[in-house]
Amino acid sequence: MIKTVAIQGVKGSFHHIVSQQYFENQVTVKECLTFDEAVQSLILDQTDAVVMALENSIAGSIIPNYALIDNHNLHIVGEHYLDVQHHLMALPNQDINDIVEVYSHPMALLQCKEFFKKHPHIKLVEDKDTAEVAQRIQSKNIKGVAAIASKLASELFNLNILAESIQTIKHNETRFVIVKKENHEISEEEINKASIKFELEHKRGSLAAMLNVMSDCKLNLTKIQSLPKMETPWKYAFFIDVTFDVYEDYKKAISIMEIMTEDFKILGEYKKAKP
Amino acid sequence: MIKTVAIQGVKGSFHHIVSQQYFENQVTVKECLTFDEAVQSLILDQTDAVVMALENSIAGSIIPNYALIDNHNLHIVGEHYLDVQHHLMALPNQDINDIVEVYSHPMALLQCKEFFKKHPHIKLVEDKDTAEVAQRIQSKNIKGVAAIASKLASELFNLNILAESIQTIKHNETRFVIVKKENHEISEEEINKASIKFELEHKRGSLAAMLNVMSDCKLNLTKIQSLPKMETPWKYAFFIDVTFDVYEDYKKAISIMEIMTEDFKILGEYKKAKP
Known part of the structure; x- marks a missing residue:
């Protein structure tokens, strides 16, 4: 029985959205800053499963996550697809011209690089998580900085969306997997x-x-x-x-x-x- | 006859090293900030070929570069392997404890992430190119900032190497290809x-x-x-x-x-x- 899942990122991240959809809001999430940390929490029995992005149509397979599963002898017990839509968000009353820096996850920055070609005054800075930046902007009231994150993040942290769906490829399906220490959760008849x-x-x-x-x-x-x-x-x-x-x-x-x-x-x- | 090649990055970048080794120092390089820009220079006949990283053992295939070749109907006319070694470098007389920010290419940051776990005070910032950061640190005499780049870059821009081979996987072979508008350069007997x-x-x-x-x-x-x-x-x-x-x-x-x-x-x- 999966009660607690480790996600990469904080609430409002794409991994959080996947954990909500896959487990129909019936699990507690543990926020982890990296995939390594999420896997460690599973190994130490602090969580029952990990939600992990594994591939998308832009970058292909996320080989480091395959390596995590393989090296720690973990098992994929389920999968879920999410159409990842990236929005640019900042404190209310901020305009795109007020923004001088954008912090986000490297994959999100990569997926939105065409958009930022039109805004060369904005500096792109790598960060651990998409939603954590949104949270930080709100909690520390940071002006001039925007996050690239989900709609859920903008709602949770009361940020204003400056530009919607800024990723280059508009239909952006990402495959996530649910990972456990033991193999399969379900009966052989259900496995396909x-x-x-x-x-x-x-x-x-x-x-x-x-x-x-x-x-x-x-x-x-x-x-x-x-x-x-x-x-x-x-x-x-x-x-x-x-x-x-x-x-x-x-x-x-x-x-x-x-x-x-x-x-x-x-x-x-x-x-x-x-x- | 290939006389001018477009590279992603400036002199001292890994693409520059590959162009030197593959063409035995017999070509002029055109420095481009992105792969897109390098491909554009080829299409506009400003250059005769592009040098492009295509895969490595850590991230797998670089799918966006496959897409560039495919979408522009370009052709691979040669390949070259380089053992990519990342070094941390800064102005002389700087210590690792003086460094507050590291700027580099997203792939280099990804490949060195284990090293920076031991130095959590350093902020990682995404940049266009590995060697261009080294050049900028020298030309603007920037203290407190380090680059992750090649040995050649440290020599060209007189920087001091603070830590050698900081990438997580020590043997880090990357496959580069030489790309042109027309297919093959060589006779059918030589193609294998x-x-x-x-x-x-x-x-x-x-x-x-x-x-x-x-x-x-x-x-x-x-x-x-x-x-x-x-x-x-x-x-x-x-x-x-x-x-x-x-x-x-x-x-x-x-x-x-x-x-x-x-x-x-x-x-x-x-x-x-x-x-």
Whole structure:
């Protein structure tokens, strides 16, 4: 039973919105400044789960978060898609021409860089979290500084939205996952998606052979990403997501894949969400 | 003949180092503040090529740069690997305790975040380029501010290195590509690597079928990445790198793949480099 979830950021952050939507407001959130801190709280049993962004259409996979899940042997137990809309916000009675600095999360700054090309007088400063900046502007009554954050943040911290949906790509779907220490929360009948990782020698046809197994066992591939292993040249790690209708088909596929690959690892088994 | 190359950043940047190594000091560099600006200079024939980082082991693929190549129909004509080592530098006679702010490129800040956990008094500020900050610290004699940049930058701008190789992952290989308006520079006999992109319907086994063709035609896969197309759900784009011994084998494979996929596109044909 998940009662407390760790989120990156404070209330009003996109991770907070995801935790509200996924758990239907039935959980307590623990605010963490970094993903590392969120994972630490899970490991120390201070929380029951972590909400973590894993990929978006602009930056692709968030590889450092994959590394956190993999290195700490955590499990993905659910996923959720959120259409991330970034708004520029400041204290009431501030105009965009009053703004000299914008603080936000690096990913938010990256996603809004086209907007700020039209406002070259504004300095962009990296910060830990989108919503935490909004909170700080309110609590310390900071003039001349704006935050890039969610609508929820502007409501929670009484800020005025100076510009709406300032991200370059207007439809900005981000995939979040719910991460726990133990694998799956639900019965095998309900499981229809899995995230796996394996390594292969750099040998012609080795990945094709794996995909043939998956296809023969009626698995659908929804994501694939190779990552060269820097420590061991010519070895590749693959991160793959698959969906399926019958859990037994999946079980059969992974029993074959475990033999055919090195360091085969299930990163999670869960119920797929709608993008 | 490539005489002038656009780089992201100023002299002393990692892109500058790559342009020196790849072209053996035989080209003039045009300093650009963004990748967009570098690509614009190529399109306007102000430069003959662009040097562009495309992937590293920490962040994975740099998807926005793939988009630049794809959207402007540019071609990869060469690649180069650089072991990126980040150093913290400031004016001579400054100590790490004197430093209150560090300005650098978002990727450099991300790669060094573990180091700065031990120095929480230092504020991290996003900037356009690693070396440009080093240049600015020197030209404006800025105290209390440090740059994260290359050894070359510290030499060019007479800065003192406060801490060496501060990136979290010590071996930090980054893959750069040389991009032009026209495809390949070299004869077909010399070409042994290609970057391709295609789209597939979300249908079971569709990617496996493509990889079988590649394997049958003796192509080796060195990179694969799926990217969901946000505008069209259930459609996926794939970015793939292949190496081969015989150009004819590759030609045969792509003639089949062009028929089997949608929007098949060659992003470049070139000679592979050693990581």
